Amino acid sequence: MDRIQKLLDFLQTxxxxxxxxxALALEYIKINDPAxxxxxxxxxxxxxPDYVGSYYQLAKLLEQTGEKENAITWYEKGxxxxxxxxxxxxxxxxxxAYEDLVY
Structure with a gap:
């Protein structure tokens, strides 16, 4: 069983x-499924909103998909x-990451 299926199974319970x-979102990034x-x-x-680790990952994903303004917003929220x-x-x-993107 692949990692994505295992994570989906765990999420069932x-x-x-x-x-x-x-973790599942990171796996989707690995297989190029940004949506x-x-x-x-x-x-x-x-x-x-207190799950701090996801802000960086979401903003970086948005940055990579060309959504600079959304990425900036999520870096700021993070x-x-x-x-x-x-x-x-x-x-x-x-x-x-924010400064690298903005400046």
Whole structure:
């Protein structure tokens, strides 16, 4: 069984598990299915705006698909969430990617 199917199976029993959704989104990126990845990241962040790790991944995905303004918005939201969570590492990572994109 492939990784995507395993994650989908796990999500059947734990449909609200953000870690599983995040992992599944990363797998979709690996197989070049940005629409499914984006949908999962947006679902995670809509329901759990404190799930800091997904901001970077969503913004980077948007950046790669040519949606610069949306990417900037998600980097900004991520920096706010990381600051609120006290996650300095995530904040610096988001800030660096943001600055690379903006400047």
């Amino acid at each position: 734990s449909p609200n598990d953000n870690f599983l959704k995040h 499914k990845a984006r949908s999962l990241f947006e679902e995670i962040l809509t329901k759990s 920096m706010v969430a990381a600051k609120k969570a006290g996650d300095d590492h995530a904040y610096k990572e988001l800030q660096s």
